[in-house]
Amino acid sequence: MQYRKFGSTGVNISTLGFGCMRFPSIEGTQDIDEEKTVPMLRRAYELGVNYFDSAFFYCNGNSEVVLGKAVKPFRDKINISTKIPVSRVGATSDYRSYLEKSLKKLDTDYIDFYHFWSINKQMFDDVMLKYDLLNEALKAKEEGLIKHISFSFHGDPNDLEYIIAKAPMLETMLIQYNILDRSNEKGIEYVASTGRGVVAMGPVGGGRLAAPTELADKIGSVSAKATYELALRFVLGNPNISCALSGMRSTEEVEKNAKVMSSDIPFTEKENAEIRESLEDLKKFSDLYCTGCRYCMPCVKNIDIPQIFYLYTLYNVYGLKDHAKALYKKYREDIEKDGKEGLVTSCVECGACEKKCPQKLQIREKLKLVHSVLS
Numbered sequence: 422m423q424y425r426k427f428g429s430t431g432v433n434i435s436t437l438g439f440g441c442m443r444f445p446s447i448e449g450t451q452d453i454d455e456e457k458t459v460p461m462l463r464r465a466y467e468l469g470v471n472y473f474d475s476a477f478f479y480c481n482g483n484s485e486v487v488l489g490k491a492v493k494p495f496r497d498k499i500n501i502s503t504k505i506p507v508s509r510v511g512a513t514s515d516y517r518s519y520l521e522k523s524l525k526k527l528d529t530d531y532i533d534f535y536h537f538w539s540i541n542k543q544m545f546d547d548v549m550l551k552y553d554l555l556n557e558a559l560k561a562k563e564e565g566l567i568k569h570i571s572f573s574f575h576g577d578p579n580d581l582e583y584i585i586a587k588a589p590m591l592e593t594m595l596i597q598y599n600i601l602d603r604s605n606e607k608g609i610e611y612v613a614s615t616g617r618g619v620v621a622m623g624p625v626g627g628g629r630l631a632a633p634t635e636l637a638d639k640i641g642s643v644s645a646k647a648t649y650e651l652a653l654r655f656v657l658g659n660p661n662i663s664c665a666l667s668g669m670r671s672t673e674e675v676e677k678n679a680k681v682m683s684s685d686i687p688f689t690e691k692e693n694a695e696i697r698e699s700l701e702d703l704k705k706f707s708d709l710y711c712t713g714c715r716y717c718m719p720c721v722k723n724i725d726i727p728q729i730f731y732l733y734t735l736y737n738v739y740g741l742k743d744h745a746k747a748l749y750k751k752y753r754e755d756i757e758k759d760g761k762e763g764l765v766t767s768c769v770e771c772g773a774c775e776k777k778c779p780q781k782l783q784i785r786e787k788l789k790l791v792h793s794v795l796s
């Protein structure tokens with residue numbers, strides 16, 4: 422495993438971070454399958470991963486619990502990152518209340534990197550400043566309950582300068598960045614230039630690049646054998662990124678990713694140039710760029726928006742046309758059989774989903790497109 426300096430925090434973190442938002446669940450339930458998850462997390466530690474990223478609501482609120490249990494034997498050797506749901510804060514005291522709940526769920530005395538979760542300028546002004554949450558964070562840091570004050574960002578990268586100027590105590594940032602979506606590249610460069618650490622989320626494009634595709638071949642002579650390798654090494658090819666988070670779901674995936682991060686990264690200059698040139702050819706990959714974050718859910722008509730967009734990815738990006746159509750047919754049949762809502766055709770165009778989508782997708786329009794393509 423390779424390690425990088427994490428801004429000015431004095432901490433060196435592994436270039437591969439464990440995103441704890443997609444733990445495997447027990448079949449037919451939404452409960453985390455601990456028998457699979459705990460060994461997977463411990464294997465990651467054995468392979469050198471020292472940065473584990475959770476959030477208060479991941480996995481129905483149980484991600485922190487299982488993470489805490491898994492890392493208990495080596496708690497002091499790793500960094501736990503988790504997040505306060507800023508959008509749910511309605512009073513200054515909520516900061517301490519969420520922090521105490523997270524500490525309890527994680528069964529730990531301190532959190533290494535405590536993030537203000539999924540902020541943008543509006544949330545920064547209307548919640549963080551309004552309720553004096555930065556001061557609460559400083560107090561928690563003084564008491565040793567958190568080691569570092571962090572934030573995850575889902576806003577306009579042009580607002581980062583404003584946020585950092587108003588909140589110099591913010592030490593690290595978590596932000597979307599991958600080979601298909603480099604829109605935050607300037608913002609990342611700015612934040613890193615101020616001495617702050619940056620972690621990339623979505624390095625394999627919400628999983629779309631983790632599946633077998635011919636993308637690595639299409640990039641030309643770059644020495645990446647598989648697309649997930651290309652995607653990870655591309656992200657770490659950016660010297661402003663300390664760590665790429667991957668929401669791994671199996672021990673096999675952990676081992677595969679750890680192997681990539683132990684190899685010779687970043688890409689050479691020549692390889693980087695080739696990749697950037699080839700990106701033009703990949704535009705079709707991005708015409709419906711859904712990361713599967715599920716922030717758009719629930720839909721008032723119970724339409725599983727991320728699942729439907731995933732089927733479109735299977736069709737359009739991976740070329741698995743028949744498979745995608747068959748899965749879409751099954752999706753519709755299951756809904757009809759149960760007499761529930763959830764068909765794309767039942768969308769009432771309320772627009773609630775679009776307001777919550779960090780990728781600013783025109784969800785209503787795209788749902789119609791996917792329905793017409795897959796029907």
Ligand code: SF4
Binds near residue numbers: 770771773784785
């Ligand atoms: S616009 Fe359609 S898909 Fe979006 S929340 Fe409303 S009903 Fe659901």
Ligand code: SF4
Binds near residue numbers: 711712713718781782
């Ligand atoms: S449509 Fe937007 S909010 Fe919903 S899962 Fe995709 S990226 Fe996330």
